Amino acid sequence: MMSSPDLDELLSAARDARERAYAPYSNFRVGAALDAGDGNVIVGSNVENASYGLSMCAERSAIFAAVSAGFRDFTAIAIAGPEGVLTSPCGACRQVLAEFNPNMVVVFTASDEAIETTAAELLPHSFGPFV
Numbered sequence: 001m002m003s004s005p006d007l008d009e010l011l012s013a014a015r016d017a018r019e020r021a022y023a024p025y026s027n028f029r030v031g032a033a034l035d036a037g038d039g040n041v042i043v044g045s046n047v048e049n050a051s052y053g054l055s056m057c058a059e060r061s062a063i064f065a066a067v068s069a070g071f072r073d074f075t076a077i078a079i080a081g082p083e084g085v086l087t088s089p090c091g092a093c094r095q096v097l098a099e100f101n102p103n104m105v106v107v108f109t110a111s112d113e114a115i116e117t118t119a120a121e122l123l124p125h126s127f128g129p130f131v
């Protein structure tokens with residue numbers, strides 16, 4: 001069985017995914033990497049659109065890609081925004097993270113600072129899930 005990636009490896013995968021962001025409107029590139037168990041790392045990046053409101057965050061891109069690939073049991077997500085910018089997940093992404101695991105570790109970093117928290121801490125008293 002493959003071992004779980006540690007948080008540094010997840011952050012590194014998030015930084016790699018950030019390079020693949022499509023963010024020509026904001027120029028704010030974000031990557032995210034999920035630990036989906038058994039050594040599986042699923043990444044996402046933000047994907048913007050000329051119709052700005054259709055843009056998708058890196059975190060939800062990662063979750064939706066992972067669920068579509070058959071993974072649901074996420075234990076951790078790392079998020080990498082632009083270098084030096086502490087990029088924490090937006091409200092919509094917090095709700096989507098909490099859907100799958102409120103205890104999911106969430107780590108985000110700027111150059112010299114890293115915050116490690118959980119989905120539940122980022123979204124207290126959250127709505128649902130009811131499945």
Ligand code: THU
Pocket residue numbers: 023026028029030045046047048055056057058059079087088089090093
């Ligand atoms: N964005 C993310 O991908 N994740 C975050 O945590 C914050 C914001 C994206 C959305 C948009 O494409 C750009 O960053 C600027 O808001």
